[in-house]
Amino acid sequence: MISGKRVKLPYSAPSLWVKQKRTLEGQAVWLVLAAFVMSLMMCVEFEESWRGRFPLFIERMVYIPLTVSIILLLDLLLGKTPAFVRRKLAFVGTISLELYLIHIQFVLKYVTPYKLGYCLTALVMIAVSLVLAWLLHKAVDKVVR
Numbered sequence: 001m002i003s004g005k006r007v008k009l010p011y012s013a014p015s016l017w018v019k020q021k022r023t024l025e026g027q028a029v030w031l032v033l034a035a036f037v038m039s040l041m042m043c044v045e046f047e048e049s050w051r052g053r054f055p056l057f058i059e060r061m062v063y064i065p066l067t068v069s070i071i072l073l074l075d076l077l078l079g080k081t082p083a084f085v086r087r088k089l090a091f092v093g094t095i096s097l098e099l100y101l102i103h104i105q106f107v108l109k110y111v112t113p114y115k116l117g118y119c120l121t122a123l124v125m126i127a128v129s130l131v132l133a134w135l136l137h138k139a140v141d142k143v144v145r
Helices: 014-019 026-050 056-061 063-078 083-094 096-114 118-144
Strands: none
Touching: 026 063, 056 063, 083 096, 096 118
């Protein structure tokens, strides 16, 4: 608003797209997929070859297109996902903070010395972290209520 008048933007702002419930057209999906593949390749190359050559904030900017393209692709994918899968993902989202807080210091630290290999270590860490994160979530919920 400018001096009490509502100003109409000359462009279609992303927030207006959300209000209008606009979706990506079929042709745009391929563009988003191409952006995902190219940004993933760039991130891998960056991690392998260019790490430490730029200021940290510029290094992190490489991940913005990857993140945006993943969000758009997941939105398309999850729209066609069965409800029970979405409920499971919502559960993981509910305990995501607890997962983040627990997984390295309280799980990975004690699983790594067993040298189980990458895949088995990841599976054990995920399984144990999910249980501990759920328990922590329930404990905090009881204390808060």
